[in-house]
């Protein structure tokens with residue numbers, strides 16, 4: 677039986693932090709020209725990265741790949757202070773595209789460290805945001821936790837004060853379980869709740885939960901290295917609905933449109949809208965009588981201020 681209904685998650689795609697980070701690169705291309713060096717993928721989406729690369733942006737991991745007297749843009753995921761220092765010492769012009777919600781976590785890390793509070797940092801080892809945040813924490817106070825098993829293995833004195841910080845793009849439900857386990861094990865935890873998971877992550881996971889009540893299968897558009905996109909697939913599966921992640925609309929196996937009546941589509945916070953539109957157009961071309969639904973996003977008018985030096989570039993245009 678071919679598909680009858682396509683439902684688009686009401687809230688999906690670019691968050692305010694990603695919009696800003698992309699604006700930063702665009703404005704820097706205009707002001708400084710190319711090659712423009714960006715440390716790490718500005719956001720975790722291959723289409724965005726390929727587009728910038730085709731226009732002369734060079735993504736690097738090590739500052740040693742940035743020539744002297746150049747500009748370096750730091751990605752939305754946040755950067756460790758030691759990397760910042762190296763860039764400063766070399767006299768590079770630093771433009772920081774860190775999302776303000778990640779910067780907020782860095783500030784809290786600093787406050788905890790100043791009062792000697794041990795910090796349990798929940799996140800995915802090896803993810804750029806976790807590496808950046810960990811860099812803001814005194815190593816003697818830092819305890820990285822990825823899952824509930826790590827909580828069991830933690831050996832911190834029950835006497836000491838403990839604060840919790842998290843990556844911003846985690847599963848809301850899994851993180852709540854980890855925090856509950858931490859609270860049961862350590863009486864002196866001074867924070868609780870969902871911690872630093874950002875509004876965009878929360879809203880996209882809520883939208884998938886809603887979609888899961890209306891669909892038999894959910895396609896998530898997002899790149900393999902995108903934490904928040906991968907969490908959307910997990911969220912769908914935890915609701916009992918099959919789901920897969922694809923980088924591009926062309927990666928979707930057309931057989932699924934003959935296998936399910938009602939299919940949902942969503943996308944991660946770093947995914948451009950044109951990819952969603954391309955998938956919708958593809959399905960519409962194949963099934964012209966299909967019903968398409970999308971409710972209004974809950975995220976209207978959320979904007980973050982650009983970093984001052986970048987806002988000045990825009991004003992000078």
Ligand code: SF4
Pocket residue numbers: 691692693694752775776777778844845874875876877904945
């Ligand atoms: S997902 Fe959240 S923390 Fe990450 S850039 Fe978007 S708003 Fe900022």
